[in-house]
Amino acid sequence: MANAVELKGLTKRIGSKTVVDNLTFDIPEGEVFGFLGPNGAGKTTTIRMMVGLTSITSGSVSIRGHDVVREHEQAIRQVGAIVENPEMYKYLTGYQNLKQYARMLPGVNNRRIEEMVEFVGLSDSIHQRVKTYSLGMRQRLGLAQALLHNPSVLILDEPTNGLDPAGIRELRDHLRTLARTQGVSVIVSSHLLSEMELMCDRVAIIQHGKLVNVERIGDAAGSERAQAPLKVFVEVDGPSQAYVALNGFAGVERVSVVDRGVEVETRREHVPSIHRRLVEADIAVYELRVMNRSLEDRFLEMTGGVPSDARTSVE
Numbered sequence: 001m002a003n004a005v006e007l008k009g010l011t012k013r014i015g016s017k018t019v020v021d022n023l024t025f026d027i028p029e030g031e032v033f034g035f036l037g038p039n040g041a042g043k044t045t046t047i048r049m050m051v052g053l054t055s056i057t058s059g060s061v062s063i064r065g066h067d068v069v070r071e072h073e074q075a076i077r078q079v080g081a082i083v084e085n086p087e088m089y090k091y092l093t094g095y096q097n098l099k100q101y102a103r104m105l106p107g108v109n110n111r112r113i114e115e116m117v118e119f120v121g122l123s124d125s126i127h128q129r130v131k132t133y134s135l136g137m138r139q140r141l142g143l144a145q146a147l148l149h150n151p152s153v154l155i156l157d158e159p160t161n162g163l164d165p166a167g168i169r170e171l172r173d174h175l176r177t178l179a180r181t182q183g184v185s186v187i188v189s190s191h192l193l194s195e196m197e198l199m200c201d202r203v204a205i206i207q208h209g210k211l212v213n214v215e216r217i218g219d220a221a222g223s224e225r226a227q228a229p230l231k232v233f234v235e236v237d238g239p240s241q242a243y244v245a246l247n248g249f250a251g252v253e254r255v256s257v258v259d260r261g262v263e264v265e266t267r268r269e270h271v272p273s274i275h276r277r278l279v280e281a282d283i284a285v286y287e288l289r290v291m292n293r294s295l296e297d298r299f300l301e302m303t304g305g306v307p308s309d310a311r312t313s314v315e
């Protein structure tokens with residue numbers, strides 16, 4: 001797949017502070033990609049540079065092969081974005097707002113407006129004034145507006161702020177549809193891992209302006225995860241019996257006796273059969289804990305939260 005967006009060494013200094021520090025990564029066509037990081041990490045500043053709302057100190061952003069600085073118009077033509085709150089006229093209807101906005105966009109006709117209204121599910125209320133809209137409805141109107149000119153890259157800064165779980169699910173469905181059926185590259189930012197896990201194919205974890213890691217999450221990570229090597233601690237009443245039961249058992253790379261139990265090196269897919277083996281050998285299992293830290297634990301640790309160390313799968 002071709003890259004829709006490329007960041008190379010993207011850096012922003014404000015005064016003496018490096019707010020975005022040398023970010024380099026690519027986002028292919030048709031991917032939902034997340035910027036994940038705590039408040040102040042530099043997500044909004046990165047997005048503002050990507051859409052030309054603030055200057056770039058060094059490095060570059062290219063969108064569909066066009067540099068956002070040197071070929072600003074060609075690059076920006078490809079982009080639909082909601083950064084900060086979308087500007088809406090509250091005393092106009094949703095439809096009037098879209099009409100107003102469409103006047104600035106060549107080639108956007110009434111039919112296109114209606115298609116987008118239908119796509120975001122606002123057909124019933126599009127002729128009501130925006131001041132009567134809920135936050136979720138305003139978000140949907142914002143999304144329709146950002147999509148009017150048929151962008152191939154959609155950028156939404158903290159789009160789930162203020163949405164309830166149903167609203168988040170709906171937004172996710174819209175974003176996935178755009179990515180999967182039209183090859184739109186969608187970039188969303190959030191400080192909440194739980195929301196990013198629901199929406200994204202991959203996330204870039206950003207902290208203090210630096211890229212910590214890019215990780216694949218969601219469905220695509222599922223099969224990778226099954227194969228991932230794990231170390232599992234099993235608390236049992238008879239560690240040496242457990243050792244005998246598991247030594248050489250299918251899927252067990254290594255087993256060793258530790259305080260109050262055994263440690264097993266295996267792969268995630270073998271964990272259920274290891275558990276079953278112990279139960280069948282009449283060994284009482286008090287706890288079975290995967291010791292490799294999940295993305296969530298690592299994220300919490302990176303961002304100063306408390307890692308949930310005891311992730312007990314079976315008790």
Ligand SMILES: Nc1ncnc2c1ncn2[C@@H]1O[C@H](COP(=O)(O)OP(=O)(O)O)[C@@H](O)[C@H]1O
Pocket residue numbers: 014019037038039040041042043044045046
């Ligand atoms: N115009 C500005 N002047 C000074 N500092 C700024 C400005 N904009 C952002 N910052 C600082 O840059 C850092 C990153 O901010 P921001 O990009 O908004 O983070 P995020 O969106 O991840 O919460 C913060 O420390 C913020 O205070």
Ligand SMILES: [Mg+2]
Pocket residue numbers: 043044045157158
């Ligand atoms: Mg922000």
